[in-house]
Amino acid sequence: MVMNTDEVLFYLAIYGGSPVRTKPWPGRSLLGAEERSAVNALFDEALSTGNAFGYNGPEEEAYCREFAEYMGGGYADAVNSGTTAVYTALRALNPEAFTEVIVSSITDPGGMMPIVLCNCIPVIADTAPGSYNVGPKQIEELISPLTSAILIAHIGGEPVDMEGIMAVARRHRIPVLEDCAQAHGAVLKGKKVGTFGDIAAFSTMFGKHHCTGGQGGVVYTRDAKLYQRIRWCSDRGKPLGLPDGSTNCTAALNLNLSDLSAAIGRVQLRKLPDIIRRRRDVAAAIIEGIKELKLVAVPDTLSGAEPSYWFLRLKFHVEAAACSKETYCQALAEEGIPVVASYRHLPHTMEWFTQRQVFGSSGLPWTSPLYLGNPDRVFTCLNAIAATDKQFNLRIHEGWGEEEIADTLMALKKLDEALKI
Numbered sequence: 001m002v003m004n005t006d007e008v009l010f011y012l013a014i015y016g017g018s019p020v021r022t023k024p025w026p027g028r029s030l031l032g033a034e035e036r037s038a039v040n041a042l043f044d045e046a047l048s049t050g051n052a053f054g055y056n057g058p059e060e061e062a063y064c065r066e067f068a069e070y071m072g073g074g075y076a077d078a079v080n081s082g083t084t085a086v087y088t089a090l091r092a093l094n095p096e097a098f099t100e101v102i103v104s105s106i107t108d109p110g111g112m113m114p115i116v117l118c119n120c121i122p123v124i125a126d127t128a129p130g131s132y133n134v135g136p137k138q139i140e141e142l143i144s145p146l147t148s149a150i151l152i153a154h155i156g157g158e159p160v161d162m163e164g165i166m167a168v169a170r171r172h173r174i175p176v177l178e179d180c181a182q183a184h185g186a187v188l189k190g191k192k193v194g195t196f197g198d199i200a201a202f203s204t205m206f207g208k209h210h211c212t213g214g215q216g217g218v219v220y221t222r223d224a225k226l227y228q229r230i231r232w233c234s235d236r237g238k239p240l241g242l243p244d245g246s247t248n249c250t251a252a253l254n255l256n257l258s259d260l261s262a263a264i265g266r267v268q269l270r271k272l273p274d275i276i277r278r279r280r281d282v283a284a285a286i287i288e289g290i291k292e293l294k295l296v297a298v299p300d301t302l303s304g305a306e307p308s309y310w311f312l313r314l315k316f317h318v319e320a321a322a323c324s325k326e327t328y329c330q331a332l333a334e335e336g337i338p339v340v341a342s343y344r345h346l347p348h349t350m351e352w353f354t355q356r357q358v359f360g361s362s363g364l365p366w367t368s369p370l371y372l373g374n375p376d377r378v379f380t381c382l383n384a385i386a387a388t389d390k391q392f393n394l395r396i397h398e399g400w401g402e403e404e405i406a407d408t409l410m411a412l413k414k415l416d417e418a419l420k421i
């Protein structure tokens with residue numbers, strides 16, 4: 001919709017005016033004919049040979065090899081979700097039971113629950129001021145003799161300060177797991193996230209930058225020994241790499257991805273660089289277009305960061321506004337723009353954590369006498385709360401074109417004109 005006059009500009013949809021955007025938003029068009037051909041090829045083979053496709057087959061092997069190549073070398077193991085990727089990676093690090101794992105406060109529950117399922121205690125790190133991501137200072141403050149691992153999530157495709165985190169972790173000799181579920185292909189100072197820490201986990205469910213069909217995940221490392229443990233931990237401890245005659249060497253679930261999903265993932269991996277490029281282009285156009293606005297701005301990002309934008313985070317200047325952020329975001333949504341008003345994703349405030357709902361009514365792992373820390377510790381995470389109070393997300397993606405960018409900018413300008421003090 002074209003809006004030229006000031007009169008229309010001031011007439012907000014939330015007060016009965018015409019929305020900037022009524023046209024449906026384009027889908028991501030993530031899956032296409034190439035993925036269908038890859039899947040059909042597997043079915044054709046199954047039909048002609050009489051043998052079903054399975055797991056740990058040629059497609060998975062190729063997908064893992066290609067994934068590792070995409071990361072610049074190393075080893076990858078495909079698993080069946082991002083949650084199981086985090087779980088497998090943590091299991092591979094083999095933390096002692098009832099030790100502490102420091103974890104990002106803003107993350108998906110699937111990025112935190114694996115800790116308690118490994119019988120470890122989550123210690124929640126606040127974010128760096130103004131950010132959804134943790135910083136080295138917030139991590140270092142929580143390190144104790146009980147700390148066995150650090151689990152860092154790169155939220156929204158924005159790289160965490162991994163150089164700072166690794167300096168802290170190395171100083172204390174603590175392994176680092178990078179949760180890259182939301183940050184495929186994000187780069188910090190020329191290096192992809194997932195290559196800074198000891199091990200990394202990715203989600204490849206259908207909402208992520210690249211997918212392996214509906215569900216999936218990848219565990220990645222550059223360490224051959226760790227890779228071997230990853231394989232044990234994702235498949236019932238099968239004695240991969242152990243002498244003939246060895247038996248299953250650790251208790252673990254079967255978390256394998258299937259060859260069918262891996263075949264889709266291989267096609268998707270080829271599309272991934274272009275998907276990231278287009279997301280960056282959309283973000284760049286919006287960032288450029290809001291420079292003069294009074295009510296919204298781009299929050300500070302890390303120097304040297306090239307986010308892959310799972311979403312675009314924006315800061316709301318409440319002091320310049322005639323309304324709250326919630327009203328602003330509602331007004332933006334009424335203009336037809338896809339917005340998430342608050343990314344208050346704090347898994348430690350949810351019932352599973354506060355009610356210790358893990359192993360029956362035991363309260364384990366927190367209640368174990370073998371845990372030597374304070375099970376009742378409170379994590380206030382004031383920075384995370386402040387960041388999610390003051391910021392909101394635009395749900396941009398690679399399917400956005402000129403029109404979507406123009407509509408978004410028009411709506412943001414319309415709101416700026418109408419709602420600034």
Ligand SMILES: Cc1ncc(COP(=O)(O)O)c(C=O)c1O
Pocket residue numbers: 081082083084086107108110111153154179181182203204205216217
């Ligand atoms: C940071 C983070 N970690 C883990 C996960 C879990 O991934 P999945 O949904 O594939 O299990 C997600 C999912 O969005 C996530 O955003």
